[in-house]
Amino acid sequence: MKTRLSLLLGSVSAALVAFALTSPHVVAADKIDPVTDAKAFQNFFFQKFPNVKHEDFVNGPYSMNEDMKRQWQEKEEFPPYEFALDAGKEMFSTPFKNGKTYADCFPNGGIGIRQNYPYFDTKEGKVVTLELALNRCREANGEAPYSYVKDEMASLTAYMAFTSRGKPMDIKIPDDPRALAAFENGKRYFYTRRGQMNFSCAGCHVQSPGERIRAETLAPALGIVNAMPIYRSEWSGMGTTSRRFVTCNSQTRAVPLEPQADEYRDVEYFLSYVANGLPISGPGARP
């Protein structure tokens, strides 16, 4: 018994040393290089699923399963997010008490710009997501901010996403060390295991997209935020990116952070950047 144990221990440590030597990344201090990361990220999925058209990845689980794709296309004829879309359009044109509207807060009147969010605000040194910008617009015009996980925010982002449908995701990382740090922080969050289930985002969305977690088919991480906000049958209601992150956390028994916490904004920044070039497909309908 004892000899076998020591043999085992010996081989494990040898493997570890070998691993450390071969991959330069581990040895050299990691230089943050979003461009290479994004290319590697996209190639991983393109090679893992060679017969999935690149722009199809934004359709989440439906890019992974033909039968579900058929059911989805049927639902898209008269999608359940129709009401949120109309509500968002109406809210977008209803002026605040001070007469201004959301259009005054956003470039191009807020139409067709969703693909540039989230962006890195060099003045503030932080990532600004579409949901955060919408609430800041409300507060700047004397209105109470909306909850990040409730329907009003989802309706607004649904309408803005709809006006950008088909446009390729176009996230920029300015040459600013804080922006690179935010990207890296998002990447770290994405790969870090959390919760009693000890899952990371990557555990489900990189290792086993297309497979089932109980009844649900897992979406690939590539393009996973392109369809936000989503109407989920499970919630029988709309869900913003914040709601999705919060519920994903609690599913792995990790206590969620507050919506729009730095980590959430950074992981959205990371996921959006690596999906550059893939079309916006929001608002989406999901199981």
Next chain:
Amino acid sequence: MASSIRVRANANGDITEVQALIQHPMDTGLVKNPNGELIPAHYIQELKFECNGKDVFVANWGTAVSKDPYVKFSFKGAKKGDELKISWTDNKGGSDTTTAKIA
């Protein structure tokens, strides 16, 4: 407030295809809200489609119809421009009605 009924009616030839999506909670009365009380049953019982003064299609629904219910059917005997009248009533006496031109 926009009507709770979204409808699309397209005629090709003599057959008109109708799709309707209605904004309604369709509560079953068996679900509890976050602080544990039962949400009372609240669901559409009857949905009627009339065209040219004739009921072409009537749906009787129970609590097993999904939230924001959707239904699709087709019928003959109408043409582009005819008016389709849609109305529903629920178990609490709520109701809504709308009309749509067949495209």
Next chain:
Amino acid sequence: MTTTTGPHPTRRLILQGAVSVALIGLGNLPFAASPARAAANDKYPEEAFKQKSEADAIKALYGRNAEPSDKVKLDAPEIAENGGVVPVSVTTTLDKVSSISFFVAENPYALAASYKFAEGTIPAVANRLKMAKSTKLVAIVEADGKLYSATKDVKVTVGGCGG
């Protein structure tokens, strides 16, 4: 119109002729409520929706049993994407259809929906139903006074890793 290939085509034709003559008489009634086509009565079938089991619900709604028929095509997913929103549809080649109903056996109340068809309405319907758990799904078509059924099993489980 499907060609009639029954053993006594002529008798069938006469029969159809007779029935349609009777119908013309009732032309103005939106629903041919003649006994030959005992469509579900017009008012909301309260009783039927109260029945728990599928057999009782069918009896309460139609008062007799249905015979399975391959002329009723029932379309539903094998594994429901989500129990709250299951797309289910029926088409049938039967004619003179007066009503189509859906029964979800494992639901607290089996009868889910019942549709009444007027003259000229195509005998087909698509809708989205809730299913409490994996269940047998039955669609019944009432055509020319007789009941035809189709059945399909739908798997329903919760998604996600649990929380």
Next chain:
Amino acid sequence: MKRTLAFAMLLALGLVAQARAATEADYKAAYAAAEAAAKEAASLRHQWTTTVSTLAAAKKAADGGDFDRATAAAKEAEALAKASIFQATSEKEAWKAMEIR
């Protein structure tokens, strides 16, 4: 097999030693330790939902005067909190192994 048997014996002995009912003092000590660990886990932004619920269960049992169950729950909460702290510290480097390169 021999080793697991010895381990089981040890465990049984341990239980017998503290067979007497846990007092409120035992509970308070256990709860304080659990709460401290939970605070640290929260500061690392790695708290588990089960730590929070087990801690609450401990408090509820204590309020009901059942200090045996309360102490056991507090100890379990502490173990959960410590495990989440270990997860947070080990993941600081471990995540790189999963990274797509």
